[in-house]
Amino acid sequence: MGIDQMTRRESLRRLFQLFCGLTASVPAQGAFKVLAATEKQPFLVEALGRTEGYSVKDLTKKMFESAGGINRFVSRGDVVVIKPNLSWSARPELAATTNPHVLEAVVEICAEAGASKIRIADNTIHDPRQCFALSGAGMVAKKTGAELVMPRSSLMKKMKIKGRRLDLWPVFVPLVEADKVINLPIAKHHSLSSLTLGMKNWIGGIGGRRWALHQDIHQSIVDLARFFRPTVTLIDAIRILTRNGPSGGSPDDVAARNTLILSDDQVAADAAASRLFQLDPEKLWFLKLGHKQGLGTYDQKRLVFKRVTL
Amino acid sequence: VKAKNLVRLRRTSQTFFLLLFLFLLSQTRLSQDLYLNYSPVFSSEQTLALDQPVTLFFQMDPLILISSLLSGHRLVEGSLWALGVLLLTLCLGRVFCGFICPLGTLHHMTGWFRPALDSEALVKANSRPAGRRIKYFLLILLLSAALLGLNLTGLLDPISFLFRSVALAILPGIGTGIRELVEILAASDARALNHMGRGIEYLVAPLFGYEYKAFQTAWFMGALFLIILFLNRIRPRFWCRTLCPLGALLGVCSRFTMFRLEKDSIKCTHCRLCTGVCQGAASPEPGSPWQNSECLMCLNCYDSCPEDALHFRFGLPSRANPGPDMGRRAVLGGLLAGISIPFLGTLDGQVHKVADARVIRPPGSLPEKEFLTLCQRCGLCMKVCPTNAINPSLSEAGMSGFWTPVLIMTLGYCQYNCTLCGSVCPTGAIRPISIKEKIEIPVRIGSAYVDRGRCLPWSGNGPCIVCEEHCPTSPKAVYLHEASLPGPDGTSLKVKLPYVDLKRCVGCGICENKCPVRGKPAIRVISAGESRSFENQILLDPYATQ
Numbered sequence: 001m002g003i004d005q006m007t008r009r010e011s012l013r014r015l016f017q018l019f020c021g022l023t024a025s026v027p028a029q030g031a032f033k034v035l036a037a038t039e040k041q042p043f044l045v046e047a048l049g050r051t052e053g054y055s056v057k058d059l060t061k062k063m064f065e066s067a068g069g070i071n072r073f074v075s076r077g078d079v080v081v082i083k084p085n086l087s088w089s090a091r092p093e094l095a096a097t098t099n100p101h102v103l104e105a106v107v108e109i110c111a112e113a114g115a116s117k118i119r120i121a122d123n124t125i126h127d128p129r130q131c132f133a134l135s136g137a138g139m140v141a142k143k144t145g146a147e148l149v150m151p152r153s154s155l156m157k158k159m160k161i162k163g164r165r166l167d168l169w170p171v172f173v174p175l176v177e178a179d180k181v182i183n184l185p186i187a188k189h190h191s192l193s194s195l196t197l198g199m200k201n202w203i204g205g206i207g208g209r210r211w212a213l214h215q216d217i218h219q220s221i222v223d224l225a226r227f228f229r230p231t232v233t234l235i236d237a238i239r240i241l242t243r244n245g246p247s248g249g250s251p252d253d254v255a256a257r258n259t260l261i262l263s264d265d266q267v268a269a270d271a272a273a274s275r276l277f278q279l280d281p282e283k284l285w286f287l288k289l290g291h292k293q294g295l296g297t298y299d300q301k302r303l304v305f306k307r308v309t310l
Numbered sequence: 311v312k313a314k315n316l317v318r319l320r321r322t323s324q325t326f327f328l329l330l331f332l333f334l335l336s337q338t339r340l341s342q343d344l345y346l347n348y349s350p351v352f353s354s355e356q357t358l359a360l361d362q363p364v365t366l367f368f369q370m371d372p373l374i375l376i377s378s379l380l381s382g383h384r385l386v387e388g389s390l391w392a393l394g395v396l397l398l399t400l401c402l403g404r405v406f407c408g409f410i411c412p413l414g415t416l417h418h419m420t421g422w423f424r425p426a427l428d429s430e431a432l433v434k435a436n437s438r439p440a441g442r443r444i445k446y447f448l449l450i451l452l453l454s455a456a457l458l459g460l461n462l463t464g465l466l467d468p469i470s471f472l473f474r475s476v477a478l479a480i481l482p483g484i485g486t487g488i489r490e491l492v493e494i495l496a497a498s499d500a501r502a503l504n505h506m507g508r509g510i511e512y513l514v515a516p517l518f519g520y521e522y523k524a525f526q527t528a529w530f531m532g533a534l535f536l537i538i539l540f541l542n543r544i545r546p547r548f549w550c551r552t553l554c555p556l557g558a559l560l561g562v563c564s565r566f567t568m569f570r571l572e573k574d575s576i577k578c579t580h581c582r583l584c585t586g587v588c589q590g591a592a593s594p595e596p597g598s599p600w601q602n603s604e605c606l607m608c609l610n611c612y613d614s615c616p617e618d619a620l621h622f623r624f625g626l627p628s629r630a631n632p633g634p635d636m637g638r639r640a641v642l643g644g645l646l647a648g649i650s651i652p653f654l655g656t657l658d659g660q661v662h663k664v665a666d667a668r669v670i671r672p673p674g675s676l677p678e679k680e681f682l683t684l685c686q687r688c689g690l691c692m693k694v695c696p697t698n699a700i701n702p703s704l705s706e707a708g709m710s711g712f713w714t715p716v717l718i719m720t721l722g723y724c725q726y727n728c729t730l731c732g733s734v735c736p737t738g739a740i741r742p743i744s745i746k747e748k749i750e751i752p753v754r755i756g757s758a759y760v761d762r763g764r765c766l767p768w769s770g771n772g773p774c775i776v777c778e779e780h781c782p783t784s785p786k787a788v789y790l791h792e793a794s795l796p797g798p799d800g801t802s803l804k805v806k807l808p809y810v811d812l813k814r815c816v817g818c819g820i821c822e823n824k825c826p827v828r829g830k831p832a833i834r835v836i837s838a839g840e841s842r843s844f845e846n847q848i849l850l851d852p853y854a855t856q
Binding site for chain 1: 340358504507696697766774778781826
């Protein structure tokens with residue numbers, strides 16, 4: 001899917017929203033309900049590894065199966081891009097970066113689904129070479145043959161984010177030049193947005209003045225999540241960073257949760273992950289905004305919810 | 311051996327060593343594919359390092375060996391190479407200059423590509439060699455200054471000079487151009503142009519990587535380099551004859567060379583072809599004594615003689631060669647200047663009284679005084695630094711610290727678990743440290759402070775926390791306190807205010823680098839608190855464990 005199609009879809013969606021808004025504002029509210037019901041209900045699968053020494057790959061596989069199989073998301077011949085969180089040059093046990101075993105599992109599952117090309121892309125904070133090396137993403141790329149995309153000038157392009165807050169920003173293009181996008185963040189503490197989960201992971205999808213986003217972090221997060229719109233979000237909560245985030249740095253900051261969360265609703269995925277930190281999703285402002293602005297829902301009742309264990 | 315073959319051998323050797331030098335220079339950075347060869351599962355203590363022996367040429371350099379020994383009382387690593395070069399010079403004369411030295415080769419090539427003087431003019435120039443004593447003056451100056459604790463050799467040492475010029479000025483100059491081109495292509499709406507940009511970047515990646523660096527004062531380095539190349543328009547290998555302190559050192563050492571030019575004055579017809587091709591004004595012509603300490607061992611004279619009157623042969627050193635043409639004035643002047651410069655250099659009080667806040671040395675650097683006895687200002691640490699933080703100083707470190715490495719946090723920052731600079735320093739001015747040592751002791755290079763007037767939350771201009779977010783220590787040295795401040799319109803603004811815990815701060819500077827206030831950030835790092843200095847501490851008990 002190219003950038004052009006993206007914007008076309010975007011405008012269609014906008015039109016649809018406008019239409020919904022108009023119909024909802026007139027007394028005939030029933031029409032809106034019918035329209036809403038025709039939209040596919042989002043799903044959420046929570047996978048928990050309970051047995052000692054469980055295989056992360058099997059758990060990931062089982063999770064995709066219960067969500068209707070990987071072929072529901074990835075078709076034969078697709079170019080798939082995976083966006084892990086590899087921001088920091090830190091070893092996996094420090095839980096500052098996406099677990100390499102989960103990354104490896106997702107790459108393999110996509111390969112089994114017949115993806116023609118699998119890319120791993122992230123615009124890291126630290127030197128990307130060291131991030132890729134220490135986080136284990138490099139090892140995964142070598143083992144699986146996935147292409148690890150180094151951030152570089154020729155792959156940054158200014159695009160219209162068309163958010164409420166963000167307009168023109170440099171975007172890391174491999175993340176939009178793909179048929180399917182899998183968001184693969186790790187769940188971490190963050191002192192401004194409370195947590196960094198799936199939606200905030202998209203800050204790693206842009207370049208430019210990222211340090212300025214914090215002045216309106218919640219709307220920025222929602223804007224970016226709306227722009228990148230992943231096929232699915234898989235939150236790695238095998239280990240989570242409970243404090244000192246998002247960089248971590250000490251094993252004392254890390255807690256094991258042995259959990260994976262898969263959803264096609266970005267808000268729902270983040271909401272489920274926030275509960276692992278004993279936080280109320282309604283109190284996370286970016287989730288509230290995302291819910292209110294129609295990006296997704298943190299209302300569990302509106303989801304097809306499943307749980308798998310291993 | 312036939313003269314033709316010897317000259318061919320020299321050219322081959324020169325090409326080989328120049329290419330080797332440039333190859334090692336280009337490899338002075340983390341490999342683009344580094345991550346593929348690294349497995350975190352097996353090596354949690356493994357330090358990321360370079361694949362190639364990038365300091366090889368520095369280890370081969372006897373001037374670096376001797377000056378480090380004199381001033382830092384330290385035997386540089388790999389000094390056997392330099393001893394080998396000295397031994398080679400004792401036996402064969404300045405073959406290093408003629409066969410190995412990459413800067414000499416560049417001069418040679420420049421002179422060959424566009425000869426400065428025709429044969430006749432060169433004969434004249436070579437018979438009145440002017441200025442060749444300058445290099446002895448410089449050598450004596452540098453060595454006596456080194457003996458007194460200020461090692462300036464790197465400013466003029468040919469290996470350091472060439473590395474610095476190419477790595478910090480020439481390559482970044484080309485790289486910046488490529489970057490601008492690629493950015494223009496990437497911004498285009500035509501997909502073909504986008505792909506062209508990607509192709510270009512893919513092609514240049516083995517040389518530049520994907521980070522295009524820029525260095526403070528690089529324009530000056532580049533200009534100096536071009537000027538020195540341009541001097542070949544005056545005399546061939548002007549630098550080698552007149553200025554090179556390493557050439558002077560090797561010239562002195564070649565006093566008893568056994569590989570000697572033998573002249574047959576009976577066969578000689580005084581055609582002066584030999585003097586017309588001589589690169590070093592070493593008087594190859596029969597009738598005058600051969601100047602072995604000026605001879606660059608290019609072997610051109612041997613090759614050019616139509617009468618077979620010149621031969622390079624092995625002879626016993628007992629048949630003494632003429633000594634180097636130093637002159638008393640060069641010796642005395644060099645000594646005087648060399649003695650005064652170290653004292654002049656400390657007049658600004660930076661070494662003894664205060665440390666300049668901007669002299670933030672790379673992690674593992676020795677205390678300032680010892681640092682200046684060893685630093686070659688070669689630029690290896692600057693080239694290898696992945697974030698471009700390490701830059702050549704202009705005035706920060708005073709006159710004696712010109713072009714020594716300092717970290718400029720608005721250009722880069724010291725990555726928490728990176729120790730590359732110390733791993734490549736050829737003289738040990740920056741100690742090789744392990745990641746464990748750097749993090750656990752820890753090695754501090756300075757400390758951060760918040761400039762509350764500029765800081766967004768402190769000044770009531772809105773939320774931020776970017777410095778805290780990037781702070782790499784655990785627990786974080788930059789911590790937050792929630793507070794209500796009056797905003798610009800008088801209403802209460804709830805923000806998190808950043809503070810710095812000096813006991814935890816290592817001075818890495820990522821906070822300064824990422825601060826949304828650009829240019830002069832609202833959180834900045836100064837050298838105070840650096841581990842290497844006992845005097846430059848803030849806290850009463852800085853070495854106490856937390």
